[in-house]
Amino acid sequence: MFERFHQDARQAVVLAQEEARRLRHGFIGCEHLLLGLAAYGTGAAADALAAAGVEVSGLRALVASEVAEGGDAGDPLDADALASLGIDLDAVRRTTEAAFGPGALDRSRGRFVRGHIPFTRRAKKSLELALREAQRLKHDHISAGHVLLGILREGDNAAVRVLATAGVDAGPLRDDVVRRLMAAA
Amino acid sequence: MSEGAQLAEAASGQDPGPGLRAVRALRELTERLEALQVDNARERDWSWQEIAVFLGVSKQAVHKKHARRRRGC
Numbered sequence: 687m688f689e690r691f692h693q694d695a696r697q698a699v700v701l702a703q704e705e706a707r708r709l710r711h712g713f714i715g716c717e718h719l720l721l722g723l724a725a726y727g728t729g730a731a732a733d734a735l736a737a738a739g740v741e742v743s744g745l746r747a748l749v750a751s752e753v754a755e756g757g758d759a760g761d762p763l764d765a766d767a768l769a770s771l772g773i774d775l776d777a778v779r780r781t782t783e784a785a786f787g788p789g790a791l792d793r794s795r796g797r798f799v800r801g802h803i804p805f806t807r808r809a810k811k812s813l814e815l816a817l818r819e820a821q822r823l824k825h826d827h828i829s830a831g832h833v834l835l836g837i838l839r840e841g842d843n844a845a846v847r848v849l850a851t852a853g854v855d856a857g858p859l860r861d862d863v864v865r866r867l868m869a870a871a
Numbered sequence: 872m873s874e875g876a877q878l879a880e881a882a883s884g885q886d887p888g889p890g891l892r893a894v895r896a897l898r899e900l901t902e903r904l905e906a907l908q909v910d911n912a913r914e915r916d917w918s919w920q921e922i923a924v925f926l927g928v929s930k931q932a933v934h935k936k937h938a939r940r941r942r943g944c
Contacts, residue, residue: 764892
């Protein structure tokens with residue numbers, strides 16, 4: 687489905703994957719797509735987010751806590767849970783990385799998660815809705831702005847919750863993205 | 872009370888949730904360390920038999936668990 691994606695939307699998806707990896711989440715959800723869009727830095731989506739006062743590092747912290755509260759979806763290698771047994775995960779990480787290189791502990795996730803990180807159902811749905819948003823606006827390519835519209839249209843996802851926590855209303859953000867997309871077209 | 876002490880108390884308390892989470896995290900950590908150590912041993916030409924002795928399991932068990940994963944990487 688990525689063939690109609692404009693360069694900025696593709697890049698935002700790649701960045702979303704990097705954000706998911708960096709947060710050690712085993713999936714790419716709407717919240718990671720949102721981070722990818724913000725991290726891309728230019729275009730309708732990133733500009734509208736910046737204008738709404740959203741900046742990447744704050745967003746990253748909000749996503750991390752949102753996912754941690756979700757419980758099961760988080761990294762099973764839970765530093766707090768290990769601390770409750772007196773195990774310092776940072777210390778274990780330091781010794782394994784000294785022996786086997788940076789990220790060693792995260793590369794060796796048993797039988798699971800190597801390289802490819804799957805999209806969540808809602809993230810896929812948001813990307814489908816991005817296509818529909820582009821069609822509705824009579825744009826022939828899907829850009830980062832349409833991806834953000836798709837996420838907002840899907841509505842019931844961690845990205846929208848994180849934005850609400852950051853004090854950003856979906857409605858005005860949506861209008862601003864559309865305005866910027868129309869101005870750019 | 873420090874955060875660590877609170878967590879320790881939670882883990883040793885009556886609520887099963889924190890204790891089960893801790894067990895899961897510990898298992899995950901063990902699995903990852905085992906994968907790293909087995910990979911390192913194989914790269915140093917250790918046999919499955921030798922690795923099994925150190926892990927305290929059968930050669931078949933260690934082979935079944937790690938051989939396919941290693942081929943995949």
